[in-house]
Amino acid sequence: MTATLDLDLARKVLAAQPFSALVGAEITAYGDGAVTLTIPIRPELGQQFGYVHGGVLAYAADNSLTYAAGSVLGPNVLTGGFSITYLRPAAGARLRAEARVTGATRRQAVCHCEIYADAEDGASVLVAVAQGTTRAIERELGSDGR
Numbered sequence: 001m002t003a004t005l006d007l008d009l010a011r012k013v014l015a016a017q018p019f020s021a022l023v024g025a026e027i028t029a030y031g032d033g034a035v036t037l038t039i040p041i042r043p044e045l046g047q048q049f050g051y052v053h054g055g056v057l058a059y060a061a062d063n064s065l066t067y068a069a070g071s072v073l074g075p076n077v078l079t080g081g082f083s084i085t086y087l088r089p090a091a092g093a094r095l096r097a098e099a100r101v102t103g104a105t106r107r108q109a110v111c112h113c114e115i116y117a118d119a120e121d122g123a124s125v126l127v128a129v130a131q132g133t134t135r136a137i138e139r140e141l142g143s144d145g146r
Contacts, residue, residue: 005075007031010067013075020063023056027067033101035067040094041117051089052117052127058084061113061130064099069109069134072101080108082132090127092117099130107136 005013007030014020014027023045029036037060039045047053061084070077099113115128 005030005070009075010035010070014063014067017063019059023059025060025063030067031071033068033072033104035064035071035097035099037064037067037097037099038094039097041090041092049089051091052095054086057086057090057095057115057128058130060095060097060115061099061128062132064097064113065111065130065132066134068099068101068111068113069104072104073107073109073134073136076137077109077134078137080133080135082130084128084130086128088125088127090115090117090125092119092123092125094118095127096124102131109134 010027010030024040026038028038045052045056062079065082066079096116096118097113099111101109101111103110110133113130116124117127118124
């Protein structure tokens with residue numbers, strides 16, 4: 001039997017990912033084919049010009065696309081592939097990745113993601129967009145999200 005992935009379990013799964021803990025990722029909204037993942041922007045996540053490194057944006061896209069898919073396919077999903085387009089450099093207080101399912105079958109979902117850089121004053125700038133495919137797998141998650 002496949003467990004239902006709710007906000008609490010989604011957060012447990014995220015907490016079980018060492019890289020997610022390293023970047024400080026947090027799920028702030030989850031369910032019904034959508035997710036919002038946030039990452040506080042700090043100097044350690046930067047590149048040589050002081051902007052957020054593209055790898056951090058790619059991580060945000062990858063994980064948010066997969067979590068959005070998990071809300072419709074169940075928790076046993078893996079990224080099948082994704083593409084990302086960087087629109088402008090990311091700087092500010094936090095990254096906010098919002099992903100949603102655009103279409104799904106029983107075992108696969110296609111999702112779209114928009115990544116914003118949010119400033120302390122509430123201003124928001126779209127910095128990247130991504131699209132990806134997620135597939136359901138046979139492996140079951142444990143109660144600790146692993």
